[in-house]
Amino acid sequence: MSGLSSPKKLALNAAFIIICIGILIFLLRAPKETTSPLPHDDIHNRFHAMKGKKEAEQYCLDCHGPEKEAPLPADHPPKYRCLFCHKRQ
Numbered sequence: 001m002s003g004l005s006s007p008k009k010l011a012l013n014a015a016f017i018i019i020c021i022g023i024l025i026f027l028l029r030a031p032k033e034t035t036s037p038l039p040h041d042d043i044h045n046r047f048h049a050m051k052g053k054k055e056a057e058q059y060c061l062d063c064h065g066p067e068k069e070a071p072l073p074a075d076h077p078p079k080y081r082c083l084f085c086h087k088r089q
Helices: 006-028 045-049 052-056 062-065
Strands: none
Touching: none
């Protein structure tokens, strides 16, 4: 015989199902990704070919640093993890 009585098993199964439904609803209501991907253009194509993210990220501030041709806005998140948000596709 099992160590748990039938009503306890039923309650645990119901709790598990409710938790799973809650997690599913939470994930379905998550906002869509709004961060732009790494562009496929002449400037960025060399970064798509690099194997490691850290290898590619070391060059981002060459163009996106302060006083460069395409500086990041002041409220931009950490500037050392570019490919964490801007995915290579």
